[in-house]
Amino acid sequence: MKLFKKALLATAVFGAMGAQAATINNDKFQLSAEGVALEVPAVASDVYFDIKVLKDHASGSFITLTFDDNVDITAIEAAADGSVTQVVSSGESQSGDVYFDYGTGSFTFDDVTVTQADKTKGIPASISFNVNLGNPLTANSAFRLRLADDTTSTTPLAKILGASTLQYKSTVSKTDATVIETGSAVISEEVSQFSFAVGTELDGLIKRDKATKFVGVNDTDVDTDTLVYTFTNDESLGLALRNVDAIIRFDGNFKGVTEAAVLGTNTADALTVTQSAASTDDIAVVSSTGATPTAIAVTDEYTYGDTAAVTPAAVGVKETYTETFIFSNDGDSTTSIPVTGDVEASVVITSASTLQTGGSAVSVGANGYTVTSKVPAGEWEVDATIINIPYLPINATNTSTFIHFANETDKEVDVIVTAIDNRGNEYGPMNLGYKLPANTVKKFSQTDMDTFFSLNGVSTKLSVTFNVDADKHEVSAYAVSQNDKGRTEVSTSQQRGN
Structure with a gap:
């Protein structure tokens, strides 16, 4: 196991239970930053800590594990009297919902206390216990502490709500606050569920004396220009937004541009945009309002599952969606190619749910939830x-x-x-x-x-x-x-x- 390299070496490892699947990522549980922001409800996760001490802890030493606000242990209870029940010859014991695994160690714990957070009094959630009398915890000893239902250690109870850190502290005794050693371990971190990049920007150079064509090699006429982007959605993260729908939008002056009549084929004698024939036909040209509407954006719709087989349905996967826009002023088109100005891309989540199956809708707001905006996507300029x-x-x-x-x-x-x-x-x-x-x-x-x-x-x-x-x-x-x-x-x- 990995050990946290301080006075205390600790590793926090989480395995998902139920539909809201957590992931093991070395020593950190990864959560969707967007899911946390939009308050996707947490479900119980299998939470355990492997702790190695570097100093001797005499009998009666007092150990406290303190959680921040992003760990919910309200469902965790110790035995009513704090006692620890030993399992003979197994190196395991428990006090209510708090399980210990000593391995081959000769030490044991007792007097377990679970303290629930009280923000009004500034009291954080914590779990504390004593090193049992007559059984010292010697330097370089290690043990595991797991939080689970008192009837079975495979039923999780703790919930992870966001990025969090565990604090460890041991003192000479419950009444003697002289510190033996301290340490900390990252329990979970928030990472973006989404990434977006424009791999090929618009870079067409419009002929100054023939505005229906781009400039090619040796001043030849060129009909087309392409834009390629990649959008990644990782629904395998904890607290992920699930079954995501998103609009990828490219804003600029696209005056005269229309959507091709046939997917994958630009319309003859017209300035059109399309996608590859293998794409899902979600492309659209957006026009301004008013008496003389003009094209101001080109959009594409992303739907989870467009590019990945979702198996099993209850488990989210990470999928990467790459799309190409093909702009062309084919044949004898008389439509002038517009000077777009700086084209900028944005990604807006329009809908999502809390679970892959059977979940509820996540509120993304009337205008959706913006993942990214103002991403440079090139431009069309005049060669002049x-x-x-x-x-x-x-x-x-x-x-x-x-x-x-x-x-x-x-x-x-x-x-x-x-x-x-x-x-x-x-x-x-x-x-x-x-x-x-x-x-x-x-x-x-x-x-x-x-x-x-x-x-x-x-x-x-x-x-x-x-x-x-x-x-x-x-x-x-x-x-x-x-x-x-x-x-x-x-x-x-x-x-x-x-």
């Missing part, structure tokens, strides 16, 4: 420098607006323009009509903009995006709006797609 001017008044009374482009490269630079106005009209994509000359500042005047957007002198507020064939900081834009009260710089933003 994107300069956006979100507010540009054109043809306003007594106001003149213009933009200065500075091309600091030694080559002419092509520019593609798109815009929306305050009436909801969309413009472009349109070529600027000329290339920005090398190593020069070029003015795009209000008159130029009125003609370019065919405004015919009508006062309009525009949000304009310039798709520039250059690296970041090689081309910049300075937008200005001025009237009789002075000049105002209009804010711009810039990003590089590759």
Whole structure:
């Protein structure tokens, strides 16, 4: 057995009884942190301690095992008078629900007391006993203490509610508090029941002059991009959430993306997403609400048992669920691939139960229980420098607006323009009509903009995006709006797609 390497060496080992199966993990009982947080009820577990002392304990020495709040021993009772009944020639004894195993040791215990916790008085739960008169506990002796029903040692009574630690203390006697030795042992620990990772992030680079395709090797057209993730659910843990359902969601700007009509096959001439043909068809595209809904997320549903044979049904298992999203703008699709921004993944538990069979539902809240969120999952970017001017008044009374482009490269630079106005009209994509000359500042005047957007002198507020064939900081834009009260710089933003 493993021994705790301090003055006292102790190991706490737990074996599961009943449906709520505990696991042996070296010297710690592993519990689901999520199950503890959502208050999955504990069931009795087989709890025993193997204790080895390093110092001599004379007859009359007093030993106390103290539990923290996460160990429930309310069902444990010693014999009414604390007496210990010895089993002749077996090296075993018991006092009510407290069992001792001495092995070949000649020592025995008596005067067993079980103290129940009283939080109002600051009293922790504990079990104490004396080393029997005439039978000293010599250094390097070991014994086992088990908590079980007084009629049979195979019926557990103690419950583990969360991460916990056992404290050991021995003194010269019940009345003499001089310490012989102390020690501690981890009884149980909380670990996450779930893990999630994006193995392959979205990394499609959208062609600046052909927004329906990604950039391939040697500037070839590429239709597809994939996203791969793995979700692990370990229902073998103590206090685990059982029969878990979860939604795995990827948030981003997926404007124009729709779900493929046939699982495993992207729809021809359309921007669609699907999963492999062998998958369970749980994929969905989520759209925003309002007058003009747009796709804002892609989701998948996980259900316990999708990937593992659950045998026997009453025992939870650990299963790993790996899924691939296949995005494709097939054939002659005219749908532009959107700039997604940073795509972020989240996992939300939508339902669970306390037991594999016959349990009750666990309350996960109206919006579910979030396991993880804001996990980076890549993005789609344009293979260009994107300069956006979100507010540009054109043809306003007594106001003149213009933009200065500075091309600091030694080559002419092509520019593609798109815009929306305050009436909801969309413009472009349109070529600027000329290339920005090398190593020069070029003015795009209000008159130029009125003609370019065919405004015919009508006062309009525009949000304009310039798709520039250059690296970041090689081309910049300075937008200005001025009237009789002075000049105002209009804010711009810039990003590089590759």
